[in-house]
Amino acid sequence: MAGTDRRAAAGPSPRAGCPFARGAGHEPDAGHMVGEVTSAVEAAGLMLAEPMTYTDNERLHEGLSLLRRESPVHWVEPPDYRPFWAVTRHADIMGIERDHDRFHNSPRTVLGPRALDERIEQMMAEGRAVRSLVHIDGREHRLLRAIGADWFRPSAMRRMESRVRELTKRSVDQMAALGGECDFAAQISMDFPLYVILSLLGLPENDFGLMRALTQELFGNADPEKARDTDPTAVAAVVDDLFVYFGKLAADRRATPTEDIASTIANARVDGKHLSDQDTISYYIIVATAGHDTTSGALAGGIQALAEHPEQLRRLKADPSLIPTAVDEIIRWTTPVTSFMRTATEDCVLGGVRIRAGDALLLSYPSGNRDEEVFADPFTFDVGRTPNKHLAFGFGVHYCLGAALAKMEIAAFLQELLPRLDTLALAGEPALAATNFVGGLKRLPIRYSVTS
Numbered sequence: 001m002a003g004t005d006r007r008a009a010a011g012p013s014p015r016a017g018c019p020f021a022r023g024a025g026h027e028p029d030a031g032h033m034v035g036e037v038t039s040a041v042e043a044a045g046l047m048l049a050e051p052m053t054y055t056d057n058e059r060l061h062e063g064l065s066l067l068r069r070e071s072p073v074h075w076v077e078p079p080d081y082r083p084f085w086a087v088t089r090h091a092d093i094m095g096i097e098r099d100h101d102r103f104h105n106s107p108r109t110v111l112g113p114r115a116l117d118e119r120i121e122q123m124m125a126e127g128r129a130v131r132s133l134v135h136i137d138g139r140e141h142r143l144l145r146a147i148g149a150d151w152f153r154p155s156a157m158r159r160m161e162s163r164v165r166e167l168t169k170r171s172v173d174q175m176a177a178l179g180g181e182c183d184f185a186a187q188i189s190m191d192f193p194l195y196v197i198l199s200l201l202g203l204p205e206n207d208f209g210l211m212r213a214l215t216q217e218l219f220g221n222a223d224p225e226k227a228r229d230t231d232p233t234a235v236a237a238v239v240d241d242l243f244v245y246f247g248k249l250a251a252d253r254r255a256t257p258t259e260d261i262a263s264t265i266a267n268a269r270v271d272g273k274h275l276s277d278q279d280t281i282s283y284y285i286i287v288a289t290a291g292h293d294t295t296s297g298a299l300a301g302g303i304q305a306l307a308e309h310p311e312q313l314r315r316l317k318a319d320p321s322l323i324p325t326a327v328d329e330i331i332r333w334t335t336p337v338t339s340f341m342r343t344a345t346e347d348c349v350l351g352g353v354r355i356r357a358g359d360a361l362l363l364s365y366p367s368g369n370r371d372e373e374v375f376a377d378p379f380t381f382d383v384g385r386t387p388n389k390h391l392a393f394g395f396g397v398h399y400c401l402g403a404a405l406a407k408m409e410i411a412a413f414l415q416e417l418l419p420r421l422d423t424l425a426l427a428g429e430p431a432l433a434a435t436n437f438v439g440g441l442k443r444l445p446i447r448y449s450v451t452s
Helices: 030-047 051-055 057-070 090-098 114-125 138-152 154-177 184-189 192-201 205-219 232-255 261-266 277-308 310-318 320-334 403-420
Strands: 073-076 084-087 181-183 339-344 348-350 353-355 360-364 421-426 441-443 445-450
Touching: 030 057, 030 073, 051 057, 084 090, 090 348, 090 360, 114 232, 138 154, 138 261, 138 277, 138 403, 154 184, 154 192, 154 403, 154 445, 181 184, 184 192, 184 277, 184 441, 192 205, 192 261, 192 277, 192 403, 205 232, 205 277, 232 261, 232 277, 261 277, 277 310, 277 320, 277 403, 277 421, 277 441, 310 320, 310 403, 310 421, 320 403, 403 421
Parallel strands: 084 360
Antiparallel strands: 073 084, 181 445, 339 360, 348 353, 421 445
């Protein structure tokens, strides 16, 4: 199929009732309708660069549905951001994830304001920016990934299982002690995965408060309630604090190795040499932060979904064998990682649109996970959904290293909670964090009955 110019993706077709089009209360003529849909498509593309978009799931999915239908590979030039292609169909996202030679994670890995991109580039040149598995491609990525891979294989997960179950029981006991009402996001789901990660890294529990604060400030840098400062470049100070903390950890584990992943990373060699301080610290940061916040967001979103779909909760309680499929459905439903970026290494055609070498592409995982071409009734929460080809962990060589651990944590929590849970309902308005990257609920007030 012939490619179009990069500023003109496949043209929109007129549709009545377009969710992003605000009509004047009368039936428009065809020309008016085309113009209205075109404007709505442009607005839907621009919304992807607005962190507040991700605080409103209805608006988000209306816009993403429109993009999938009318302009699935769509050129976006947001104010204060470098431009990018928004890729919203499951098949196109999968095609990019599979073709890791043509589409690289570097140099632009996540979507951020231009000012922050420039600040990160400066820090990268100084060796003070996070340079982890999600930022690296090719042979170097394969070698670095291999260092931590054994810690996330099934045999290692079995060794972690007793600790995870101990922590799930502690968390559900805490729910019971709170007397039948709590903010699940802030008081339960935020803490449980972090304790798991602290155990994996071999960190003391008295560092819990510091790691929780730094993680929230790193991924919540676009949310006024979570950010350290409203200046988007202030996240650089959070990265500096993480480098100081994990720099001390790396030095300690090299001097006195222990039986944890922190020691494995600190003492690993690639081509006969230890990792650089930047790469060692970055490895710690991605394990500690991504392994915590994403699971926390999925778990809180899963509890919200079960509260809002009591028939699915009853079904799951009646048949616990559905927990594995329920876990995947929770992860699809919540999709905590909103996007990753890729950069084209050569000219190509994607979805009928010509992409030029050096163009940036945003892979919209929430959109891929609601694609009507892949999922039957994608806006239905179904704990028995199978198959479930969700993209929440990515695909290909950059498939999430901690996927098995995240699924084990959510499954263990449900296995502990469900037999003890009699009632569950929302007790107030949930609130999602503003984000361009890792998101989820920051507040989830619930009312419940849990046996001690």
